[in-house]
Amino acid sequence: MAKVGLIGTGRMGIELGKHLLTEGHELTVWNRTPSGADALVEVGAHRVATAAEAATDQDLVITCLFGPDAVQEVVLGADLLPPGTVWLDITTVGPDDADHYAAWAANHGVRYVHGPVVGSLGPAKARKLGVYLGGAPDDVALVEPFAALWADPDRLVSVPTARAAAIGKLLANLALGVALEGLVEALRFGRAMEVDPASVIAMLKGTGLAFIADMKGQIILDRAFADTQFSVDLLAKDAKLMLAAVADQAVATDLPAVEGLIATLSAVQLSGHGDDDISAAAIPELP
Numbered sequence: 001m002a003k004v005g006l007i008g009t010g011r012m013g014i015e016l017g018k019h020l021l022t023e024g025h026e027l028t029v030w031n032r033t034p035s036g037a038d039a040l041v042e043v044g045a046h047r048v049a050t051a052a053e054a055a056t057d058q059d060l061v062i063t064c065l066f067g068p069d070a071v072q073e074v075v076l077g078a079d080l081l082p083p084g085t086v087w088l089d090i091t092t093v094g095p096d097d098a099d100h101y102a103a104w105a106a107n108h109g110v111r112y113v114h115g116p117v118v119g120s121l122g123p124a125k126a127r128k129l130g131v132y133l134g135g136a137p138d139d140v141a142l143v144e145p146f147a148a149l150w151a152d153p154d155r156l157v158s159v160p161t162a163r164a165a166a167i168g169k170l171l172a173n174l175a176l177g178v179a180l181e182g183l184v185e186a187l188r189f190g191r192a193m194e195v196d197p198a199s200v201i202a203m204l205k206g207t208g209l210a211f212i213a214d215m216k217g218q219i220i221l222d223r224a225f226a227d228t229q230f231s232v233d234l235l236a237k238d239a240k241l242m243l244a245a246v247a248d249q250a251v252a253t254d255l256p257a258v259e260g261l262i263a264t265l266s267a268v269q270l271s272g273h274g275d276d277d278i279s280a281a282a283i284p285e286l287p
Contacts, residue, residue: 001025004146005054005061006045007074008091009037011228012117013064015124016090017045019149030054032074055080060146064090067237068097076104083109088143092116092169092234094241096248098134098162111139114162115147116169118155120229130155130172134165170245173238174258179212180235180281181261186213187220187285197221197286216279225273225280232281233274236265 002025006017009031017040020027027045031037034047041047048054051074055061061081065071071091074080081087087110089101098114105112118130131151133140140158148156159165186209190200201217204210219225239262246253264281273280 002059002146003057004028005030005056005058006040006064007031007051007054007061008064008066008070009040010064010066011121011231012090012124014039015121016062016064016117016150018043019127020146021045023149028054028058051075051078051080055085056082058085060086060088060143062088062090062146066234067091067241068093071097071101076101079108081105081108081110084111086111086113086139086142088113088115088146090115090117092173092238092241093166094170094245095163095166096245098166102135102162111136111142112162113139113143114165115143116165117150118169118172122229123152124150128152128155130157132157132159132165132168134159134162134168167245170238170242173235174242174255176212176278177235177239177261178257179209180216180278181257181264182209183212183216184264184281184285187282191285191287197282216277216282219277219279220282220286223286225276225283228275228277230278231275232265232268232278235278236262236269236274239265 004020004025004027006013006027006029009029017027021044028048029037029040029045030048030051037047063075102112113133113135115131115133123129127150129150131147133144133147186204187197187200198221201213204213239258242255242258246255268280
């Protein structure tokens with residue numbers, strides 16, 4: 001049994017924490033909004049009042065935060081982690097962010113692994129997430145048994161650096177986001193052609209959009225957007241990380257499909273559906 005501090009108990013953090021508790025680990029949790037940790041406290045986690053308490057005297061500290069700004073504020077800006085801490089960061093961040101965290105960790109005697117997950121709440125509950133683990137081999141070996149608690153064994157991948165892990169996660173979400181944009185535009189085209197959404201989704205079977213249509217089609221038809229598996233806000237944040245990453249390169253690189261996705265998601269956010277499932281991107285195309 002290990003002592004684990006979990007900092008950030010959003011939807012994904014709760015599922016990861018449950019797996020840690022199921023395996024008998026001692027879990028200490030902190031969340032900016034304390035009630036966000038209720039689901040873990042109810043099944044045996046210990047809630048503390050500060051992030052520093054969650055990071056002290058632990059065998060492993062896991063951060064599962066909204067994005068790089070939160071990591072900067074909660075971890076780096078506060079000098080949160082004592083020397084010797086083993087730090088597994090699940091947060092989706094940009095490649096340069098991961099480089100920055102690795103340098104900060106080296107300067108502070110912290111053993112840092114970036115371990116973003118690929119998948120939504122269903123795969124998380126079923127222990128079928130994709131996971132990239134990037135860091136020094138000895139450090140990856142320390143955190144791998146924990147990541148294995150929520151990973152599909154065939155999709156638990158070690159990569160040489162934290163930066164490579166961040167790139168892998170953004171590639172996965174680029175594929176998801178562009179597919180979602182394709183589905184939205186298919187529904188938009190169908191609406192223009194006076195074809196109902198159910199027929200459009202049925203016609204997409206066997207096409208390149210079949211995967212996303214199968215995943216989100218019935219949710220769209222049922223308008224079950226409040227059952228959030230992966231939120232509009234999170235995908236929009238990740239898409240902006242993609243644009244920021246290529247903007248930092250010496251050679252100008254355009255990602256027009258990602259830009260189209262951001263425009264679609266931004267409109268949905270403005271309509272008040274940012275915390276809903278990404279399938280809410282289709283709302284403007286529904287009758």
